[in-house]
Amino acid sequence: MLDQQPPSLIDNFGRRVDYLRISVTDRCDFRCVYCMAEEMTFLPRSQILSLEEIELIASAFVSLGVKKIRITGGEPLVRGGILSLLETIRQLEGLDELVMTTNGSQLVNYAQGLRQAGVSRLNISIDSLQADKFNAITRVGKLDKVLQGIESARRAGFKRIKLNAVIQKGQNDDEILDLVDYCLERELDITFIEEMPLGQVSDHSRSEQYCSSDEVRAAVEARYPLIPTTETSMGPSRYYRLANSPIRLGFISPHSHNFCDQCNRVRLTAEGRLLLCLGNEHSVDLRAILRRHPGQLEPLREAIIQSMHLKPERHEFELDGEQQILRFMNMTGG
Numbered sequence: 649m650l651d652q653q654p655p656s657l658i659d660n661f662g663r664r665v666d667y668l669r670i671s672v673t674d675r676c677d678f679r680c681v682y683c684m685a686e687e688m689t690f691l692p693r694s695q696i697l698s699l700e701e702i703e704l705i706a707s708a709f710v711s712l713g714v715k716k717i718r719i720t721g722g723e724p725l726v727r728g729g730i731l732s733l734l735e736t737i738r739q740l741e742g743l744d745e746l747v748m749t750t751n752g753s754q755l756v757n758y759a760q761g762l763r764q765a766g767v768s769r770l771n772i773s774i775d776s777l778q779a780d781k782f783n784a785i786t787r788v789g790k791l792d793k794v795l796q797g798i799e800s801a802r803r804a805g806f807k808r809i810k811l812n813a814v815i816q817k818g819q820n821d822d823e824i825l826d827l828v829d830y831c832l833e834r835e836l837d838i839t840f841i842e843e844m845p846l847g848q849v850s851d852h853s854r855s856e857q858y859c860s861s862d863e864v865r866a867a868v869e870a871r872y873p874l875i876p877t878t879e880t881s882m883g884p885s886r887y888y889r890l891a892n893s894p895i896r897l898g899f900i901s902p903h904s905h906n907f908c909d910q911c912n913r914v915r916l917t918a919e920g921r922l923l924l925c926l927g928n929e930h931s932v933d934l935r936a937i938l939r940r941h942p943g944q945l946e947p948l949r950e951a952i953i954q955s956m957h958l959k960p961e962r963h964e965f966e967l968d969g970e971q972q973i974l975r976f977m978n979m980t981g982g
Contacts, residue, residue: 656713657952659924659959667882667913668709669718670702672730674918676723678751679787680775682814682843695919699733701938705916706737708948715744716882719767722918725754731765738766745882749773749812753789755797759804768807769881771839772798775813776820777830785819802834810837810881810898815864816857824867831895839885839898840864844926861899868897882912902927908962914955922952924959932958 657665675690676683697705706717717737724730738746748762749771755762762770774794776782782791801809811831815821824840831838842861865888868874874888874897881887885898915923920935932955934948941947 659956667716669915671918673722673727678789710740719748734765752794752797759800763804773812814841815859837896841900861901930958
């Protein structure tokens with residue numbers, strides 16, 4: 649008798665989905681200019697998935713072949729009970745890796761607990777190493793608190809720590825090499841990200857401040873030769889190595905180098921929408937299914953399997969166009 653093949657999620661374009669990003673909250677202690685409006689209205693708590701609901705959805709995805717889960721927000725470390733949630737998810741049989749994206753503001757208090765809970769890698773968002781500029785970009789953030797958090801994470805012994813930086817012309821494009829040098833000194837990876845046009849922003853022009861990955865790469869190569877590598881973290885980054893260094897330097901390029909043909913991921917928003925694409929509104933309301941069939945795994949599995957038919961071929965991002973996605977990044981989960 650032939651062995652049964654393990655279940656898997658395949659979309660209409662033959663792409664296998666094995667990576668789930670879970671937003672545990674839409675709330676954040678920063679108000680970054682490219683991510684949120686200065687005055688935000690957050691979801692009522694009754695509309696946010698409970699920890700038990702998140703655990704059940706994670707279990708359904710892992711049973712369908714998902715190998716990597718990333719916990720995001722908002723800022724995930726402002727969610728109550730986050731460590732117990734992480735411990736439960738990490739114990740799911742078949743899950744290879746549990747990782748997190750954070751703004752770093754809470755890491756002084758949480759880094760050791762995250763490592764003990766089973767988080768293997770951290771992505772930390774930081775767009776400037778200048779305190780006044782950092783405060784302007786985040787509107788409320790304190791750079792020294794994040795830098796202390798990075799050091800706490802280094803001491804905690806994560807497998808890898810990576811910094812994420814959104815580069816904008818006239819804002820922080822003069823700090824590209826400073827960020828690379830900071831990472832070289834501490835053996836941290838870094839990824840430079842093109843701004844994604846999610847939500848209406850009023851304090852800058854996305855088209856005028858757009859800085860392509862090619863421009864960032866040229867700035868880096870003016871000082872450091874980059875060596876292409878086939879390494880992957882199961883995400884959209886294209887990685888390079890710096891000569892004589894263990895660090896990886898990546899680029900996420902939704903505008904200049906479309907990566908949709910390799911897309912292996914879906915996103916669960918804090919209110920339970922399963923987003924099939926970051927740059928489209930194709931989604932399934934998993935919260936409704938959960939609350940119609942509380943505690944039941946099979947209705948969730950069936951909805952997730954059927955959702956693969958909704959996953960579009962590619963995103964359609966416009967820097968300042970009419971097709972802009974109206975939800976902010978904090979609603980999407982990074």
